[in-house]
Amino acid sequence: MVIDLDRCTGCQACVVACRQENNVSFAGEKEAKLGRAKFWMNLISEVKGTYPDVEMRFLPIPCMQCDHPPCTIVCPVAATYKNPEGIVAQVYPRCIGVRMCISNCPYTVRYFNWHAPSWPDDYKRGRNPDVYKRRKGITEKCNFCIQRIRKAKENAKREKRRIRDGEVIPACAETCPSEAIYFGDLNEPKSRVYRLSKSRRAFRLLEDLGTEPKVYYLKEGEWNDG
């Protein structure tokens, strides 16, 4: 995944799309203020300076799907692992809720179910049947909309072909109004994400930790760019 911060407007469409797609319920006022709202895709912000020299930055952060994930190695029951596609997956039935993975994720993108997900009855009809329910006491996180990847793979298999570049789009990338999020196969030199990840503007978060994130960011442009 590549996120172009020069396009991102901090609108949070990605945040809501992710919740609706993945049946991530809202926390409500009390829990949200305790920091317990789950945002598989989260928008973090930073404001600094003094008037009129002020700076404000927004950063959408999903799970980085680290190639060397520090979160998986600490799980005592192997409930989280890097799958063959490179996605760091969570096996909910296996999770026992010790939350070691949460404290070992340097990007703080793992979320704990302090309560059973609450849905007002009327909302229940609007849930996506393609994603697993999560019970109280387990950890959950962004998985690049794995259900969409699965579906695309099945379709490709049925049609006896490879998945096309741009065929799988996670919910966040699909909706992003300013087209800031790109998704594709980073191992495929012909893909758009591969090309963008080699851009002069590309960087990754906390790169020196050696986690090898698979989410690249493109930094904002300057006055003189183009």
Added chain:
Amino acid sequence: MKISRRNLLKMIGAATLGMALPDELLHALPKKGEWIPYDEQWSAGICLQCPSGCGLRIRSVNHWPVKLEGIKDYPVNKGRLCPKGQAGLQALYDPDRIRHPLRRKGKRGEGSWEKIPWDEAIPLVTQRLKKLREAGRPHQLLVLGGRYRGHMLDLMNRFMEAYGSPNHLGNPYRGSEGILKGHFFTMGERDFLSIHWEETNYVLSFGAGLLEASRPSMINLRGYGSLRRGRPGIRGKLVQVEPRFSVTASKADLWIPIEPGTDGALALGIAHWIIKEKRYDQDFISRHTFGFEDWKDSSGKSHIGFKTLVLKEYSPRQVSQVTGIPEETIIRIAGEFSSHRPSVAVSGRGVGMQTNGTYSQMAIDSLNALVGSFDRRGGLLLQRRPPFQNWPPVQRDAISERGFSQTRIDGAGQLPFPFAGEVPSRLPEEIGRGEPYPIDTLFLYYTNPLFSIPESEKFRTGLEKIPFIVSFSPFMDETTRLADLILPDGTYLERWQDDHPEPGPGFPMVGLRSPVLDKPLHDVRNTGDVLIEIAKGLGGSVERSFPWKDMKEALRETIKGVFRSKRGSIRAKEFDEFWKALVDAGGWWDESYPFGGWKKKFNTPSGRFEFYSQTMERGLSEWSKRSSKDVDSILKELKIEAKGDKAFLPHFEKPRLIGEEKDYPFQFIHYKLMTTAEGRGANQPFLQEIFGPHLKEKWDSWVEINPETARTMGIQDGDPVWVESKIGKVKTKARLFPGTHPKCIHIPYGQGHRAYGRWAEGRGINPNDLLGREYDYLGGFLSHFSTRVKVYKA
């Protein structure tokens, strides 16, 4: 598996068979064959979480909508949705929706209701309206409408004309009138203009919330992306002029803090430099504008031109003193704006909601004239309507003729509001006085004045004088709570309704909402259908004005014009085939914007862009004749300081404020966030939970104070404080935000509901509780940025 209407239609993408896990297996790893098959359908709709009107692809599973995406080639959103659009299913499934018609049981506003069937509810309205008409008092029906879309506005207008009442306050652009009035005086335009983002090089924004709350929201969000990275090698520039450091300001190349209400002066300072340095588009100015140079009228009288006025009064030095912006900065922007063409100057609420809003907008329009950016690639797009077929003329009888010609209750179109289409904020007093006549019945359609209009307590007192109030709202909002009868509409996913994005991509297009469910989720009805039924019940010429079974049939008739044009994205031999394709596609559009197709004629008396507004001059002269006051004294009545020619040219008028600086040291600048830009998302938890990302605020309100200013007042981040104006006071939490102008405070819109469902009610504060009512009389609208406040620890 139930076969729904949806299955029968061929949807965008054929219905596929998906698989879902049975509940009892959800906690186990799936093995092959354990999935439950489900029926998946995709259908089309149009979002209405804001006026942008984005095309929706709705994914339904076993009949129930589960996800909203954008229609890939819909010109407004090209497959994308904003956070409000994404949260839309929480409007549909809101547990606090009104589920069936309700009749008031207890006292007004008490909240005690009885459920009644539709076939009893509608006659309650019809009988009452019938009597009112028979008594020769149809004008005592008042309609307050808000978010009309497509032909719903035409339908209501039609109803009022046939029934016989001039009292329709149905402006869907409330809050942005300043922009429209500016366009009207300079160009005769009644629409907003949109930016041709794909090719513009330089966007000079006077407080437009391009990335938060603007029209058209989605086109601007998408446009921003393409401005920055849409063209290889070209990165377009954005300059944001605004007192508060907004999201748009943070993403701009240059943020220019300005004294509130002085945008017009800045625009004129920029014009000064461009004119002095002869950097303007001489061809456009000489061929397509009026009043640039000094001129003589037909009687031989000389008038000063824009050039003379600007060169004399608005040098960067003079302007710098008014706006607080350094001279060099003004010159820098003037230089860039005129040399980075195609460039555009745009504006937003900050300009349009001031006492001088109309003139400021005229000044900003003038900048666009100077660089000739109208109807050009990379410039501003004029909006064109689809080739609709007109409905047959309205039938009027003697009663409706008489009723319809009564003066309006709100005084719109009369002095001191000669150019106003409506003045809703005057209603409380007018209704209260019962002058010029009392109001008997009120309809509320998609509007909630007790939340959205300042001094809501007065409004409430006014409304309480009306004997019978009918609301069509799907939600129990503040004003609906006062109703005597509720005839609930469904949400935008459940009804037949067309939609013309205004402004949209410029070229003609029309979207179509069709019900996503076989029948609405609850026992609710499309207000369009209900209105037609009421008209039928009234009989006579009113009934004859509505020759359709329902809204869908009325829409089909008007869409026939589009079908017959044989243009655009859908073509068919038969109308039924066209209609079906339209339902499936969610809309019709002409392929692209016809650059150069413009007849180079503006809708003004001169047919040109008028620096000197003859529309205004003629309008006021007319009033002068009618009222036997001279024009200068009318100007005075409109609280305009300028006299003579200057009054008809873009110029700067000092903003008028409510409250003295010594008592109320801060100017109150409220703002809108992307999450609830139109103030209607407060009942959606997904939006509440991401409400104010810049301060990590959720589910709440706050007041932004400049950190240094706060320090001198002993206020710390998070302290409870009172914010007080001459009108009222509210208690909230202080947030120290360095993007706050030291002499201003800011509160976002969206919270502070006293009704509107469990997620919205009793949460945070409503900026309107502080605002007084000041006006731009010339433009005829409420100026929402004119209130001073003080802040102290609670």
